[in-house]
Amino acid sequence: MQVDPRGQRLAAAITTVVLVVVLVTGSWPLLAVQTVVFAIGALVGLRYAPYGLLYQTLIRPRLGPPRELEAAAPPRFAQGVGLVFGLVGTVGYVADLHWLGIGATALALGAAFLNAAFGFCLGCEMYLLIQRFNPKNHPNREVPA
Known part of the structure; x- marks a missing residue:
């Protein structure tokens, strides 16, 4: 499947705004969303x-096209990485470990902003x-036993 990179950048922009609001307000429900x-x-597509x-x-x-x-x-992999940071951040806020919630949210924000x-x-x-270092992608490379 192929995707339009402009859509990915829009998604990253919306994510950036959402994560800034999370950091400003500490809203774990918004981070959960x-x-x-x-x-x-990541999981559905x-x-x-x-x-x-x-x-x-x-x-x-x-x-235009x-x-x-x-x-x-x-x-899609990047969404999975965001999922992990979102889960860690949400758990951090809910467990009253605000440093963890802030840290995970800030890292996700940095990645979203870059995009x-x-x-x-x-x-x-x-x-x-x-993928570059995955032995499955290099049929001529020997895999150590």
Whole structure:
């Protein structure tokens, strides 16, 4: 599956705003909602992610076709990374470990902001790096026993 990178940047921008609000207010319910958004993108697929649906419905019809599409696997992996940080942050806030909630939220915010502002998807880069060193992707490479 291929995705429009402009939709991914919109999702990152919305996520950035949501996570800033979480940091300012300490609202664990809002972080929990964002975590569900991450979960849908990572586990169900980007096609069904709420911010992706918003882009497909309201914005993409008003734009020309994208210059290029990108593979869905890296951004989907990035959503999984966001899911982990969202879960850790939510648990931190709920367990009254605000330092953990703030730290996990801030890290997720940093990654979302990089994508929204500069088109640099940190989770996507992590995915590509992992794939590069995955022995399954290198049939000529010997795997130590």
